[in-house]
Amino acid sequence: MTADLEESARKLLEVVPIIMQDIRSEMRRRRLLDLTVPQFRVLAFVNRNEGSSLWEVASHVGLTPPSTSRLVDGLIARGLMARNDHPADRRRVRLTVTGHGLAILEASTQGTVSYLANKLSGVDADDREAIDKAVEALRTVFATSTSVVT
Amino acid sequence: MTADLEESARKLLEVVPIIMQDIRSEMRRRRLLDLTVPQFRVLAFVNRNEGSSLWEVASHVGLTPPSTSRLVDGLIARGLMARNDHPADRRRVRLTVTGHGLAILEASTQGTVSYLANKLSGVDADDREAIDKAVEALRTVFATSTSVVT
DNA sequence: TTATATAGTTAGAACATCTAATTATTAGAA
């Protein structure tokens, strides 16, 4: 039983980096929008979580707060995000995505999604269903786990 | 129909980086073996493809040849890989994994696999099956695609 | 009110990756 579990894990460990690399390459290929994967993830997270603190963002993307701070600096410098004071706690920061940031995020998402959708179009219905189900299951398993490395 | 495809792609795009980040964090956490994800992938690939050329490795991991060359330098300096002449084509290089490299690779794989297996143990049998099937399908879709970015 | 904890940034170092240029070798065409 355990052997089977490990076999699943082994294959997952093989495939995930390949897909990730493919996504990364695709994002790099379309230079127009020019977002790295972490930048993209930060934008997407803050967009879904308006007013996030830096620490929340760092936790989600799995970077340290200083790294995240710099990354955010870059996005702010490009006008994609804004950093404001938190009304209740002045140590804290409220991060938001600007209109321009949202436009870039959506264009970037759409481009990458189209690319992936095109890949998935070569998969038969049965496997597609399995992929949807697997993605859902994997999300619940991994979603909560991401934390800052110390 | 296309909308559905895109929805699958969108969720894949959300989950894959999360899993990847989790794997990365886990590998970093166990410092003992001290392999980055690309280093790990190079070792694993060369182990499965004894005598690969640099270009083949670069294609697989999705790095440029110069980057791959440097990465390999590091692995060789640590005694994990060896670089030899190709008998037929002297421009080419024959990369191999040393005994020590194999030991490190296996220990690193085992550690990460155990970690992932542990995560997967929280998934019910039905979803586990979907994951296995999905991983298989995704591998065939993405396996051939990885190429050097230019 | 002082000590401690929390949120975030700055500073500096290490590393990874890229592009461009270089060297060596092979394959193909004149």
Added chain:
DNA sequence: TTCTAATAATTAGATGTTCTAACTATATAA
């Protein structure tokens, strides 16, 4: 055959990402 073009790999230099450690500012609690 000999010259040219293509291929394989590396070197050099620049850029960017991420880390750890130290610092500032604010909040909480003794």
